Amino acid sequence: MAATPAPGAATALAARLDGLRLETDVDVLAALSHDDAEWAEVGVPLAAFRPHSTAEVSRVVAACAELGIPVVTRGAGTGLSGGANATDGCLVLDLSRMNRILEIDTDNLTATVQPGVVNDDLKAAVAREGLWYPPDPASAPWSTIGGNVATNAGGLCCLKYGVTRDYVLGLEAVVGGPAGEYGTTVRLGRRTTKGVSGYDLLGLFVGSEGTFGVITEITLKLRPARRSAPITVVGEFDDLIAAGRAVAAVTRLGLEPAALELLDRACLQAVEDWKHLGIGKSAAAMLLAQIDTPGVVGDEQAAAMAEAFRGAGAVWAERSTDDTEAEALFSARRLAYPALERLGPVLTEDVCVPRSQVPVVLAAIEEIAARHQVRIATIAHAGDGNLHPLILSPADDAAAREAAQAAFEEMLTAAIAAGGTVTGEHGVGLLKRRGMRAELPAPVQAMQLAVKRTLDPLDLFNPGKVVGDPGE
Amino acid sequence: MAATPAPGAATALAARLDGLRLETDVDVLAALSHDDAEWAEVGVPLAAFRPHSTAEVSRVVAACAELGIPVVTRGAGTGLSGGANATDGCLVLDLSRMNRILEIDTDNLTATVQPGVVNDDLKAAVAREGLWYPPDPASAPWSTIGGNVATNAGGLCCLKYGVTRDYVLGLEAVVGGPAGEYGTTVRLGRRTTKGVSGYDLLGLFVGSEGTFGVITEITLKLRPARRSAPITVVGEFDDLIAAGRAVAAVTRLGLEPAALELLDRACLQAVEDWKHLGIGKSAAAMLLAQIDTPGVVGDEQAAAMAEAFRGAGAVWAERSTDDTEAEALFSARRLAYPALERLGPVLTEDVCVPRSQVPVVLAAIEEIAARHQVRIATIAHAGDGNLHPLILSPADDAAAREAAQAAFEEMLTAAIAAGGTVTGEHGVGLLKRRGMRAELPAPVQAMQLAVKRTLDPLDLFNPGKVVGDPGE
Known part of the structure; x- marks a missing residue:
């Protein structure tokens, strides 16, 4: 087609x-x-x-x-x-080049932007108005809002504040098919915070990876800026699974951190070697939590968080009292992927599992790495159950590449077995097409394909992606 | 078809x-x-x-x-x-009768329920586990989760905590069409908090009013219970438009109330006449705000809220110091609709506009009521810009009914003109089909219809609703 x-x-x-x-x-x-x-x-x-x-x-x-x-x-x-x-x-x-911020509406807490606006640029512009655009993929300094919408990007603070979808109120797109000739411009969604007038085509376009049309304008919901710097709680663990247990405990306790991130030793080391932030790299794993509940309740949550880390087996866990250190720790988290990419090809996993399954899946990852003799460095939006095991390979080594790819597919299988999904926030694109087929039952795949064929009967928009045939 | x-x-x-x-x-x-x-x-x-x-x-x-x-x-x-x-x-x-709570997963903060579970019953069950299911339509004592999902129900606290869609992680539905023979059971969505594996068919089903299939099971996201009683701030206004200005001011200030409700005199009076809660009914309009930010920051927000009310022209505005009174006020809000329904036919409006447009649309409603000589009592989730002008008619009066219906359609036009939508949370059903057609451009309507035809080629499921032809 x-x-x-x-x-x-x-x-x-x-x-x-x-x-x-x-x-x-x-x-x-x-x-x-x-x-x-x-x-x-x-x-x-x-x-x-x-x-x-x-x-x-x-x-x-x-x-x-x-x-x-x-x-x-x-x-x-x-x-x-x-x-x-x-x-x-x-x-x-x-x-x-369609990178203009068209409007920041301080009366209604919305921003309307062209798709090429860089995430961090939008954040900075709305911050000048006392507002905040929360979605913060690690790529925020470079990635565009259009790309964020196309993949329904997540990030660190979506644990508490939601993913890109939760901020998209309306969009303009150039489409074809039932809307009319290809090249027809439509507006989906609205400028109001609520609305149920017809099916949620807006939500369908978010995360559709450019396969239904070209998004040309986006209206986003904003929040008031946070009033004070969040509290950072750090825990070091001498094994990865114990860190996973701490994540499960935090969820069970109903603590609501703004972020709860995990980095293993390989990640910490790669960042330190590159940026010299002065981060301890002795631990097998580090958990970084950010708490932004104001006042005494925030203090209590921070204490409970450190206690939960220790209860799960942390070597140590403390509230950071040094803003510079806290900032360096979160910088390390954001830099982990590029730091590892400097060292050679990195195949990035993006599975997401129920939070209680994080320790189980971390154990499965270790087992898979050992069996295939591949190096895996793990970073994770752990509080969401969204794990990014990064498979590191020497360049130009066909056997290593095959081993990496086999490990990649096996981690998808492990995530599905744990009740999870093959992609938490990166999207299906090309690499997860096979995994998506393993995850979704055939009738659901048929529905997906039928919707694509309906909205893009010529298969003009980004053919082969998402519902495209992955081949053998 | x-x-x-x-x-x-x-x-x-x-x-x-x-x-x-x-x-x-x-x-x-x-x-x-x-x-x-x-x-x-x-x-x-x-x-x-x-x-x-x-x-x-x-x-x-x-x-x-x-x-x-x-x-x-x-x-x-x-x-x-x-x-x-x-x-x-x-x-x-x-x-x-499919009203069983199948699972409350305290490890992952989810509940899985059959569609017939009543909203308040679910709230009570999860509260026993220290958890909270926020969506709270005024119908919560009677309405079911299945109905809430089918209409993407809102409520009072969705101002801060989101609508039903924001809590639906996964569902099971009986469908037909591309999925297979009619009667095929599919699972859409997932049990994880994030996931982008394929198009968001789950989101498409939420709010689809039973037109794509029959939802038979729902997995919902829960939150930890709130730790303390929220603060209530009350303001009385001697005209409705001033109350609208206060709502716009609250948004502009970035205060984040959990609820911000408006009741006019007719509503207050109907509730008082029925339930004798001892509520002042002298004001033209009352604003009720609930603030649940913990600690000192919550206190500050409450003070700023009362100040904003006064700045917009409130006769008086204070933080309530009496929990019983605060509870009575919110009860009055929830009872407003049934209290008015006791008095005769009530045609319920559900427009939603950008918050800054609330005063403009309240003025338009007064003008429409005067011109058609109909009685309109207004309650509103004002903080969301979601207004429920209730058109009151004497029973069995054909002329009054026609006037009410004309006023109904004109309020839709006014909302659209203000950049709003014809339905914030009640759905299109039958009554808003004409309004939806006025709101959505023809190409978007064509996309809506194409999606319906794709997922339900026999037009078996709730035919005539949402995208159905409203006739003349």
């Missing part, structure tokens, strides 16, 4: 888009052809285009539909599942 | 469902044929059935599909848009 470009499509496209500059430089195209996923297939695009407006997106989508040229939309390319990778003969639509 | 029962369908259905008791008593059927919406069309069902299990639902849906008998699912019938009203020749599926 996928759209296939006719011979001479590039020339025809250029002719139809007279006045718009198509990018065809081979090096530029190569750079725009993939996200940050390791070993995901990358096709060769026909061209790339960097629109400045919805009207340009609309025009390009209409032309591509006519010529059978698939449209692969991308933001900053920080994705980790291959969702933004080019397919052969596609047009890459790079939205990074 | 709607399913049409063949002649003799009732007999054929009974034969196929040998061993299951179909309800055919005329009075019972009449009682099960409608929800609480005034003047919405009600059809005559073929029969009703009260399943005890998913297997029974599956068997009944399969038989209905074969015989072309539409399936209209209902919970407690507290809906206010006609979403649960019978259509001619349908089978009414009354889920009130």
